[in-house]
Amino acid sequence: MKYIALIYANPANEPKFGTPEFAEYMKGYKACNETYAADGVLLGGEALRSTDVATTVRVRGGKTSTMDGPFIETKEQLGGYYLLDCPDLDSAIRYAAMIPTAKFGSVEIRPIADVSGLL
Amino acid sequence: MNETPPVSAAVRQEIAAIARNDWGRLVASLIGLLGDFQLAEDSLQDALESALRHWTRNSVPQNPPGWLLLTARRKAIDRIRRSRNFERKSGEYARLIDLDHETADSEIMPEIPDERLALIFTCCHPALEAKSRIALTLRTLGGLATGEIARSFLDTETAMAQRLVRAQRKIRDAAIPFAVPERSLWPERLDSVLSVLYLVFSEGYAASEGDDRLRHDLCTEAIRLARILDSLIPDEPEVEGLLALMILHDSRKAARLGNDAIPVSLAEQDRSLWDREAISNGLALVIRALSRGRPGPYQLQAAISAIHSEASSHDETGWQEIVLLYDQLHAMKPNPIVLLNRAVALSCLAGAETGLANLAGLEAELEDYQPYHAAKADMLSRAGKINEASIAYDKAIQLSQNRPDRLFLEKKKRKMQAG
Numbered sequence: 001m002k003y004i005a006l007i008y009a010n011p012a013n014e015p016k017f018g019t020p021e022f023a024e025y026m027k028g029y030k031a032c033n034e035t036y037a038a039d040g041v042l043l044g045g046e047a048l049r050s051t052d053v054a055t056t057v058r059v060r061g062g063k064t065s066t067m068d069g070p071f072i073e074t075k076e077q078l079g080g081y082y083l084l085d086c087p088d089l090d091s092a093i094r095y096a097a098m099i100p101t102a103k104f105g106s107v108e109i110r111p112i113a114d115v116s117g118l119l
Numbered sequence: 120m121n122e123t124p125p126v127s128a129a130v131r132q133e134i135a136a137i138a139r140n141d142w143g144r145l146v147a148s149l150i151g152l153l154g155d156f157q158l159a160e161d162s163l164q165d166a167l168e169s170a171l172r173h174w175t176r177n178s179v180p181q182n183p184p185g186w187l188l189l190t191a192r193r194k195a196i197d198r199i200r201r202s203r204n205f206e207r208k209s210g211e212y213a214r215l216i217d218l219d220h221e222t223a224d225s226e227i228m229p230e231i232p233d234e235r236l237a238l239i240f241t242c243c244h245p246a247l248e249a250k251s252r253i254a255l256t257l258r259t260l261g262g263l264a265t266g267e268i269a270r271s272f273l274d275t276e277t278a279m280a281q282r283l284v285r286a287q288r289k290i291r292d293a294a295i296p297f298a299v300p301e302r303s304l305w306p307e308r309l310d311s312v313l314s315v316l317y318l319v320f321s322e323g324y325a326a327s328e329g330d331d332r333l334r335h336d337l338c339t340e341a342i343r344l345a346r347i348l349d350s351l352i353p354d355e356p357e358v359e360g361l362l363a364l365m366i367l368h369d370s371r372k373a374a375r376l377g378n379d380a381i382p383v384s385l386a387e388q389d390r391s392l393w394d395r396e397a398i399s400n401g402l403a404l405v406i407r408a409l410s411r412g413r414p415g416p417y418q419l420q421a422a423i424s425a426i427h428s429e430a431s432s433h434d435e436t437g438w439q440e441i442v443l444l445y446d447q448l449h450a451m452k453p454n455p456i457v458l459l460n461r462a463v464a465l466s467c468l469a470g471a472e473t474g475l476a477n478l479a480g481l482e483a484e485l486e487d488y489q490p491y492h493a494a495k496a497d498m499l500s501r502a503g504k505i506n507e508a509s510i511a512y513d514k515a516i517q518l519s520q521n522r523p524d525r526l527f528l529e530k531k532k533r534k535m536q537a538g
Contacts, residue, residue, distance in 0.1 A: 088296035
């Protein structure tokens, strides 16, 4: 079963670049990448730039409108994701709990929908 | 023409009894085989219908649950064959056909493997909504009908049915495993199972009005399920602690309501009405649990309840021990409600003034908690501060969420004012 782990946090709570806490934080992500790869569950994953540089696009009545910023303003923003292939939810929870951001933010696990039959 | 003979009352009863007693074991076994809650339940339901017809026409088989399992497997074959996602279930289908061939020529009924522990953990998975865990446990493991569960939780049958469907869909779509979790996950997972059972019990315990038979049955059901859990994990002291706690509370059932149907406080209960056999069962469990040297919150609460059960009267109660147990409980799980109960015990040990002094620091956190004001009123009344006590009683009465609680407090207030 494929799951996406969506990583949310309030950027104000993240360790600041250049501090020892930041180095520790990155080490945590490195450990995730290595463990996921070694266990053969890693399908992909990226960190996202902050919502300051987000752009929202809508098409209404054939007209494209473009806006600065994210679709919804929230304190916790999506900061990155992992795409994992795990046998079941318990396994996905175990891997998600390793994500360093889970200690102050949250990780939402969503099963990937199989829509291949609908296309 | 097929003519269905009328179903005899004896067969109906037999089937109803099996549906209750063996439901959890049968469903668990079918889920293990089919990997699908809905299909397992539907197939078992088909088998029960079938039993109604066959057992009337012929006779009740020697091993009714074995017969039901065999029939339910065949019903599952039919259902998979007819379903649109046949391909997705082809693995299970092949396995069912194999199993069916193995048993086809023999009269030997299959052994039912006990997979109820996996079922309990799945139903109580923390990824499910809290209320759905309770509903799913009662339905799938306990074999209660959806309507019964709905009435127990003062919900409509439609809403409860939808809740169950949603929970089953999440189990399937998010791939919540049907398995006993590995030991490293037990602290969270077992806690969730125990709290589901305790919530079922508390729901029944709160329903003390005499006319609410069905809700009170939830106490019995919670104890039954905890016994099953205890038999499946025999060395887990918190399971024993929870079971003991529920048995000891339940042992006072006959004394909890007065002739006027108003609850009677522990202090004033007629202790000769307490169920002695239940108490000795409960005490034995508490001792067994504590002797394992791994104390936990349920064991400590059961130990407190045990001290009450052993006391010949309210005054003769081991309040000193109770206060110490509350201290331990608070150290384990800091919680203002534990401190409130500790203050009440302390007031019985050292007097109402001491109790009141210990309540003082809790006001801010427990301002909207009815038992806080009820305890405060009682202590003020015992300390002779009638006016302040009246105000506290009024606050408690105002916060009461059910009629028996309100009647209880109003009666106490009247008694106090009559002097």
